[in-house]
Amino acid sequence: MAFETKEQVLEKILELEKPVCPNCSKEMDLWEVPPVSFGDGLGWGTPYLYVCFNDECPMYVSGWDNLMENYAHRASYRCIKNPFDNNFEAMPVFSPMGGQGQIVNEQVMAEKEVLKEAIKKGFSILADAYTSKDDLTVVRMLLDPHEPVRVRVKAAEMVGDLAGPDALDLINNFKFGNDVLQAKASEAISKIHARNFTRECPFCAEIIKKRAKICKHCNRDVAGQ
Ligand SMILES: [Zn+2]
Numbered sequence: 001m002a003f004e005t006k007e008q009v010l011e012k013i014l015e016l017e018k019p020v021c022p023n024c025s026k027e028m029d030l031w032e033v034p035p036v037s038f039g040d041g042l043g044w045g046t047p048y049l050y051v052c053f054n055d056e057c058p059m060y061v062s063g064w065d066n067l068m069e070n071y072a073h074r075a076s077y078r079c080i081k082n083p084f085d086n087n088f089e090a091m092p093v094f095s096p097m098g099g100q101g102q103i104v105n106e107q108v109m110a111e112k113e114v115l116k117e118a119i120k121k122g123f124s125i126l127a128d129a130y131t132s133k134d135d136l137t138v139v140r141m142l143l144d145p146h147e148p149v150r151v152r153v154k155a156a157e158m159v160g161d162l163a164g165p166d167a168l169d170l171i172n173n174f175k176f177g178n179d180v181l182q183a184k185a186s187e188a189i190s191k192i193h194a195r196n197f198t199r200e201c202p203f204c205a206e207i208i209k210k211r212a213k214i215c216k217h218c219n220r221d222v223a224g225q
């Protein structure tokens with residue numbers, strides 16, 4: 001068998017139909033096998049198994065009594081199945097929660113995939129905008145709450161390099177609601193001021209020349225402020 005990454009195996013499994021537990025007829029959960037396998041020490045031969053985590057499953061319910069009577073163990077079985085064959089087997093568990101930590105939530109996986117795509121797309125738009133010095137697009141990405149935070153952080157860095165004083169008000173008046181982004185936006189504002197030899201009037205917050213002595217907006221003395 002050719003070497004496959006865990007992701008490739010998972011992709012293949014997700015294309016197959018979800019099995020139903022033969023003991024209780026409930027849909028089984030996809031479960032990531034822990035790195036150290038318990039029991040016979042042979043390993044499972046697959047990074048993922050289907051497990052019936054139904055607490056009312058007859059196999060699981062009767063397992064507690066069975067193992068207690070025969071082996072004096074507080075344990076039971078859950079029904080498992082290798083995704084790539086048709087045999088159902090039993091896996092020992094030592095608590096109702098046993099093994100549940102590794103259930104692969106397909107919703108989470110799908111969301112991860114969507115996020116990865118959005119980040120890829122965002123970075124590609126930013127790269128194009130940066131090359132063509134399209135500061136409007138870069139500012140728009142920074143302020144767009146639908147863009148992933150990683151994309152907006154990158155946009156903030158580019159805004160500092162590209163944007164003119166026009167962008168200052170937009171960014172200043174924006175509530176980012178995220179400390180990392182807010183800090184990155186402040187950095188961008190400092191960079192825009194430095195590149196344009198401007199600063200904020202300490203009295204009226206309008207943009208003035210760095211070396212201005214009198215604010216042209218509020219007429220106050222800003223020399224040395
Ligand atoms: Zn079952």
Ligand SMILES: [Zn+2]
Nearest residue numbers: 201204215218
């Ligand atoms: Zn002023």
